[in-house]
Amino acid sequence: MSQYLDSKTPLSPHITVYSWSLHIVVSVCSCDTGMALGSGVSLFGLSSLRAPGNFESHFQVCTFFPLTYHISNEIRHLMRDPGRGLKIPQLYQSGVAIFVLTVLSSVGLAAT
Incomplete structure (x- = not known):
């Protein structure tokens, strides 16, 4: 390990x-929405105790978009596990489909 520390080169490429x-954006968004859902459940519980007004609208805004995005992207991930859809054009098509599906499903859930 000391030879790597002395070489003045990074151990792994920097994100830049x-x-x-x-x-890449879809993957990062999936991680971010997963973390947001995990911490958001706790924050929602605390904020709904103090928030004046309609509890249901507060719940919809905080929950539907990250929930539908994360579920949709995880389904996409499961479809890629057997090796399907790994070519670049297919990745772009499925990425756009995830964003469209997320917007439509979150608007649909909020409208009900």
Whole structure:
């Protein structure tokens, strides 16, 4: 390990080395929404105790978009596990489909 520390080179590439494309953004968003859902449940519980007004609208705003995005993207991930849809054009198509499905399903859930 000391030879790597003495070599003055990074152990792994920095994030600025990569060019950001849609499938990277989708992956980062999936991680972010997973963390947001985990911490959001706790924050929602605390904030709904103190928030004046309509509890249902507060719940819809805090929950539906990250929940539908995370579920949709995890279904996409499960479809890729057997090796399907791993080519770049297919990754872009499924990424756009996830964003469209997320918007439509979260608006649909909020309207009910």
